[in-house]
Amino acid sequence: MAPPARGDHEARRKDVSEAVWRVLAGKGFGGLTLRAVAAEMGVSTGMLTHYFPSKRALVTHALDLLEQDTAERPRRTPPADGLPAVRAMLLDILPLTSAGTARNRIWVSSWDLSLADETLAARQGDRYARLRDRFRPHFETGRGLGEIPPNTDTDQLTAAAVAFAHGLVVQALFDPGRFSKDVQIAMVDDFIAQLAGLTPLTG
CATH class of the missing domain: 1.10.10.60 (Homeodomain-like)
Incomplete structure (x- = not known):
């Protein structure tokens, strides 16, 4: 043909x-x-x-x-920069709506294929690196505003936030009864609250 x-x-x-x-x-x-x-x-x-x-x-x-599709999805407008922006970004990732659940199910289903292929794995790694890059400036602003300790390693804190979000995504997908929308939001709020009094993550 x-x-x-x-x-x-x-x-x-x-x-x-x-x-x-x-x-x-x-x-x-x-x-x-x-x-x-x-x-x-x-x-x-x-x-x-x-x-x-x-x-x-x-x-x-x-x-x-x-x-x-992920980049073009509707996003929350945070009330302020720093930790409020981090909270908004975390909530945007989670499966809190039917569209968010569908999107996350597709992402999770892609991991097996990507882990089995070096090229695809590298592309996925780049995607997650870009996600961390979008979080980092808000943590740096939060540090400048005194919302988190001044000697906080924002790279490590950024990685922790992304790991928290994706861990919660997986749990919510597999156990939606236990991790309802309200529970997910409460867990994000607890996570953000703990950041203000965290033990410094130093380099």
Whole structure:
């Protein structure tokens, strides 16, 4: 089959991406295959090979779509910088809504594939590094405002905050009855409150 013309290729790309997203939402990364995407679109798997010549290419595109969806999601406006901004960012990560739950389920389902592939693992590592980079300035501001001890290692505190958020995500996904929306918010508030009186995390 000849590859599609450039105009057709660009016109179909959005359709392909939307089909990939629908498969992710319904089946997670475990169910993401060329056959599943082709069935979702009502086309042959051969057509999709013009877009995704390998399973890795398909998964890489799906991860990019997921990162885009995560970046474009509605976000809270914090009442102030520093720790209030950290709180807002933590709440934005958690599965507090149906959309947030679906997004987190897809992210968690991607970990197994990424851990088994060095290239995908490196890309995931870069994503989490960028997430820490977005948290760090707010902790530095909080330190400047006296919200946390002056000798706090903000790099280590940033890593702890991201680890806390993702640990809570996993628990909420697997035990939503125990970790309801109210419980998750309360745990974030406890975490933020503890930061003000934390034992300094020094370098």
